[in-house]
Amino acid sequence: MSASSAAATKASRSWSVSEDSLRRYVSYASESCIQELLSASDSSRPGYEDGWKVLAFENGVEISKRCSGSLHVFRSRWLLRPVSPQQFITVANAIDAAKQWDPDLVEAKYIKDLNDNLSIICLRFGDASKPLFKNREFIVYERRETMDDGTLVVAVASLPKEIAAGLQPKKNNAIRGLLLQSGWVVEKLEDDSCMVTYVVQLDPAGWLPKCFVNRLNTKLVMSTENLKMLAQTCPMSGAI
Numbered sequence: 001m002s003a004s005s006a007a008a009t010k011a012s013r014s015w016s017v018s019e020d021s022l023r024r025y026v027s028y029a030s031e032s033c034i035q036e037l038l039s040a041s042d043s044s045r046p047g048y049e050d051g052w053k054v055l056a057f058e059n060g061v062e063i064s065k066r067c068s069g070s071l072h073v074f075r076s077r078w079l080l081r082p083v084s085p086q087q088f089i090t091v092a093n094a095i096d097a098a099k100q101w102d103p104d105l106v107e108a109k110y111i112k113d114l115n116d117n118l119s120i121i122c123l124r125f126g127d128a129s130k131p132l133f134k135n136r137e138f139i140v141y142e143r144r145e146t147m148d149d150g151t152l153v154v155a156v157a158s159l160p161k162e163i164a165a166g167l168q169p170k171k172n173n174a175i176r177g178l179l180l181q182s183g184w185v186v187e188k189l190e191d192d193s194c195m196v197t198y199v200v201q202l203d204p205a206g207w208l209p210k211c212f213v214n215r216l217n218t219k220l221v222m223s224t225e226n227l228k229m230l231a232q233t234c235p236m237s238g239a240i
Contacts, residue, residue: 016166023114025163030118030143033155033181038147040075041185041197061224071180074200076224080231081193085152085186088194088231092184093144093154098123101226104133111168117144120159122168125177136177139164154184178202198224 017025051066052075061078080088091101098108107124114120119142125133143155158164158179170176180201187195 017163019112019114022112022120022163023118026114026118026120026141026143026159029157030141030155033157033183034143034145034153036181037153037155037183037185037197037199038151040073040199041077041187041195059225072202074202076198077196078224078228079189079193079195080228081189082191083194083228083231083234084192085150085188085194087234088186088196088227089144089152089154089184091230091234092227093142101230102223103226111139118142120167124171124174133177135173135175137171137174138177138179139168140179150188152184152186155181156183157181 052064053066054062054064056063061076064075064077066073066075098105104125105123106126107122109122110119111122112120121140121142123138123140125136127135139159140156141159145153145155147153156179158177159167161176161178164176182200183198185197185199187197189195
């Protein structure tokens, strides 16, 4: 077998797993994602700011970044009033509303519901998207949990590439992207307001040019502003 044939075979490898096995894997994997998100959002935790560098503070939104090896972690944090956690999550989780707050997104669809709070989703970004998202396709799990204190957590991360390939064949012109432990933490405050923390973890598999960091920073600010406006006009609904 030639090197090119071997590479093509490796790239097209896929695993077929049962729905029960997939549910057990995602339930296990998402536990650590939830803990990672809660840790990034807990400002009372000792060492909360360890490794974080503030990139911008604009219109009440703080954008910060942390590096660990090749991993780049972006965090945005802001106070929303008068918006309840349920109002915000209703907008942030709505597939049909996603394009309104992230204009780079060209397609978002549910592939499979594994449980009431556990889903597999396909996210596809177009040619005009920001670096690391351009022409990328992400097959991710989404887990939604309400903690004992009312804090809402939405954990999102890519499935292993072989499992993703078995669930959803890659489009010919798309690049299968990798989104590591990411998601939302929405803390309930007084007067029907909430503190929102959004974490995105990316592995560019190498050096990330400063211009890429700046453009991703801009993308976070723009998406946050769009989300704020949508959430403030969203009617009150029940908890997730």
